[in-house]
Amino acid sequence: MxxxxxxxxxxxxxxxxxxxxxxxxxxxxxxxxxxxxxxxxLLFFIGIPPAVAVATEANQIVAxxxxxxLAHLKRKTVDLKMGSxxxxxxxxxxxxxxxxxxxxxxxxxxxxxxxxxxxxxxxxIGSLMFIESLRAILKTQGGSIPKKVRRPRGFAQQxxxxxxFRTSGLYISIIPPILVGLxxxxxxxxxxxxxxxxxxxxxxxxxxxxxxxxxxxxxxxxIFVTGFTTLLHATTNYTVDIALAxxxxxxxxxxxxxGSQFGTRLRAExxxxxxxxxxxxVCIKIALDLLIMPSExxxxxDASMH
Amino acid sequence: xxxxxLLILISASSAIAESVVIGMDKExxxxxxxxxxxxxxxxxxxxxxKPAPLGNIQVIVTIAGPSEPISVHRKSKVFGIWMNTDxxxxxxxxxxxxxxxxxxxxxxxxxxxxxxxxxxIPRAIRSVGAPMNVLDAALFSDAVIRIRSDQGLYQLxxxxxxxxxxxxxxxxxxxxxxxxxxxxTARILLTRGGxxxxxxxxxxxxxxxxxxxxxxxxSRENPLAYGLxxxxxxxFAGWAASLLFRFFRTT
Numbered sequence: 111m112x113x114x115x116x117x118x119x120x121x122x123x124x125x126x127x128x129x130x131x132x133x134x135x136x137x138x139x140x141x142x143x144x145x146x147x148x149x150x151x152l153l154f155f156i157g158i159p160p161a162v163a164v165a166t167e168a169n170q171i172v173a174x175x176x177x178x179x180l181a182h183l184k185r186k187t188v189d190l191k192m193g194s195x196x197x198x199x200x201x202x203x204x205x206x207x208x209x210x211x212x213x214x215x216x217x218x219x220x221x222x223x224x225x226x227x228x229x230x231x232x233x234x235i236g237s238l239m240f241i242e243s244l245r246a247i248l249k250t251q252g253g254s255i256p257k258k259v260r261r262p263r264g265f266a267q268q269x270x271x272x273x274x275f276r277t278s279g280l281y282i283s284i285i286p287p288i289l290v291g292l293x294x295x296x297x298x299x300x301x302x303x304x305x306x307x308x309x310x311x312x313x314x315x316x317x318x319x320x321x322x323x324x325x326x327x328x329x330x331x332x333i334f335v336t337g338f339t340t341l342l343h344a345t346t347n348y349t350v351d352i353a354l355a356x357x358x359x360x361x362x363x364x365x366x367x368x369g370s371q372f373g374t375r376l377r378a379e380x381x382x383x384x385x386x387x388x389x390x391x392v393c394i395k396i397a398l399d400l401l402i403m404p405s406e407x408x409x410x411x412d413a414s415m416h
Numbered sequence: 417x418x419x420x421x422l423l424i425l426i427s428a429s430s431a432i433a434e435s436v437v438i439g440m441d442k443e444x445x446x447x448x449x450x451x452x453x454x455x456x457x458x459x460x461x462x463x464x465x466k467p468a469p470l471g472n473i474q475v476i477v478t479i480a481g482p483s484e485p486i487s488v489h490r491k492s493k494v495f496g497i498w499m500n501t502d503x504x505x506x507x508x509x510x511x512x513x514x515x516x517x518x519x520x521x522x523x524x525x526x527x528x529x530x531x532x533x534x535x536x537i538p539r540a541i542r543s544v545g546a547p548m549n550v551l552d553a554a555l556f557s558d559a560v561i562r563i564r565s566d567q568g569l570y571q572l573x574x575x576x577x578x579x580x581x582x583x584x585x586x587x588x589x590x591x592x593x594x595x596x597x598x599x600x601t602a603r604i605l606l607t608r609g610g611x612x613x614x615x616x617x618x619x620x621x622x623x624x625x626x627x628x629x630x631x632x633x634x635s636r637e638n639p640l641a642y643g644l645x646x647x648x649x650x651x652f653a654g655w656a657a658s659l660l661f662r663f664f665r666t667t
Binding site: 112113117119120121169172173174175180218219221226333337341343344345350352355356359367403404408410411 | 447448450451452453484485486487488489490491492493496497498499500503555556559560562563564593594596624627628629631632635636639640642643644645646647649650651653654655656657658660661
């Protein structure tokens with residue numbers, strides 16, 4: 111069944127959208143990743159204009175992160191104070207990201223910017239994930255090795271404006287969390303991602319937060335940052351396609367719930383390798399589009415928007 | 417110049433002798449959620465006050481979508497990456513343009529008349545385009561035609577207008593699913609021996625309807641409310657999903 115999307119102004123199969131939402135939802139539920147970094151490039155591949163894909167995906171992430179954050183709030187695994195500090199940075203970052211996005215859009219370079227960001231981040235994340243899960247598999251095969259608990263005593267302790275974060279059991283400066291939030295906010299606006307894949311490792315390794323509050327806190331921050339991003343895209347670019355978002359949501363939220371059920375039951379190392387390979391494959395696909403001479407050198411864009 | 421005046425005089429005088437009456441199967445095209453392109457059937461007749469002069473009559477039907485400003489980008493290789501490096505702004509190019517003719521294009525209308533009435537695709541594009549002051553501007557307008565032809569947005573349909581008894585004619589034109597909305601101008605040209613003897617234009621109203629129209633208009637006219645609504649829907653969906661699954665888990 112073809113559905114005409116009012117804002118994207120293209121006609122796409124509803125089942126393809128539901129399916130994409132479902133698959134990415136299952137992956138995100140299983141691995142606790144937002145899935146935006148997979149969904150947005152997949153939307154490019156099925157012919158959604160990149161600007162619409164980015165804005166609409168931000169909107170979809172509001173739903174999936176809200177659903178996830180609810181579960182974490184119930185389990186009290188959200189550091190609200192840390193989340194709010196990250197949020198301050200995130201909102202600032204989203205604003206900066208939108209300014210960069212719209213400036214490059216006026217130059218006709220926004221597709222390039224979005225794709226370059228994807229190549230860089232998917233490449234890094236994909237290879238890190240691949241190496242990590244490969245190591246985990248080797249470890250389990252070679253017998254169990256006690257896990258080392260890292261207690262970084264880095265620069266986060268030496269900077270001013272220290273605050274006590276009770277839930278996380280930390281007493282650190284607010285500057286690093288604000289900077290982490292800022293970076294994630296910029297990425298959210300430019301790439302249409304929640305940024306969990308950057309924030310989660312940053313919270314563990316840079317801020318030194320305990321693992322059990324990391325996912326909940328990042329989801330909490332992502333709801334607001336992607337919500338704000340949605341609003342900024344909707345008011346400056348008119349590129350949020352609600353019909354597209356709803357179809358992705360339906361597949362996505364159901365998939366995420368299913369995925370989180372699988373995730374608690376399965377040993378995920380092997381699957382994590384698959385996810386890593388998928389991420390790398392998407393990265394290579396986008397990179398090739400940039401590197402191989404395109405069959406059509408010309409492209410048309412709407413000039414009335416700037 | 418004299419020739420042009422003469423041509424106008426000739427066509428003006430003969431237009432009285434032979435004129436065109438037309439009908440369409442639809443004067444409105446509604447873009448709904450399940451819109452998958454549309455077909456427009458145009459039919460008509462040649463009205464005559466006196467017996468037809470010698471030579472076969474030919475009919476040209478054009479449908480032009482609303483014109484909008486576009487930017488045309490050209491990619492070239494910079495540091496190994498293909499990126500947009502040249503841009504030409506075109507003030508107005510029709511978002512859709514189809515020409516259907518009753519015979520081969522060149523035998524239905526001569527070049528002078530094509531120039532006057534802007535019938536062929538390149539003429540229709542350039543006529544509304546801005547002065548393109550890039551050296552190879554022609555390449556850019558060629559690219560617009562090529563890209564939009566590939567998308568089915570620009571169509572040259574030769575030998576697709578059926579003429580019956582030199583009087584009745586009909587044709588159908590396909591519009592793809594990804595057309596933009598607005599007033600589409602349908603034009604019927606009657607020609608004989610390559611010269612235009614009558615012209616008739618009418619408007620086809622192509623509009624998003626129902627929910628599609630509501631959402632599109634809201635996103636442009638009230639973007640803040642639209643954005644907030646999008647977020648509200650997302651929040652609700654997220655909440656509903658977790659509720660639903662908690663229910664299933666407990667039962």
